[in-house]
Amino acid sequence: MTTTDLVFQSYGRCCARDGFFEDFYRFFMASADEIRARFQDTDMAAQRHLLRNGIMQLILHARGMPDRKLRALGESHSRGKYNIPPQWYGLWLDALIITVKAHDPEYDAALGEAWREVLTPGIDLIRGAY
Ligand code: HEM
Secondary structure, three states, rough: HHHHHHHHHHHHHHHHOHHHHHHHHHHHHHHHHHHHHOOOOOOOOHHHHHHHHHHHHHHHHHOOOOOHHHHHHHHHHHOOOOOOOHHHHHHHHHHHHHHHHHOOOOHHHHHHHHHHHHHHHHHHHHHOOO
């Protein structure tokens, strides 16, 4: 099985668990007050739903899918719109790995590294559009 397949299956187990996306935003917002502040007026139920698809897009990018949707995310997160500083993406990924660790019963350090490896090119694309 490829690294991308391992992550794809891990994501399937995570999505099947109650509270995965709630926990992600709890961890992510706990990483900085400035990050929490960005979601003050956000409909978090809708946001959790959007993120579910966003993470899928990152995995599909690693599988070689066209990156039209990631480019759109790069644009929405860039300085002209949400203005998300590039250094926050490391906190985003750390929060995601902690959440995977908490929810995927098959998590181990190697799987955590696989997640980082698979998601990083797609994250770089979004961050690079800043
Ligand atoms: C690669 C990592 C990320 C992914 C996949 C992602 C995904 C998404 C998606 C799918 C949306 C909704 C679609 C849109 O508005 O374009 C969104 C909105 C948003 N994201 Fe991200 N995001 C990421 C990183 C971040 C980071 C680091 C922050 C920092 C705080 C952030 C803050 C926001 C905000 C403020 C919104 C708008 C919320 C609202 O509508 O009120 N995102 N993100």
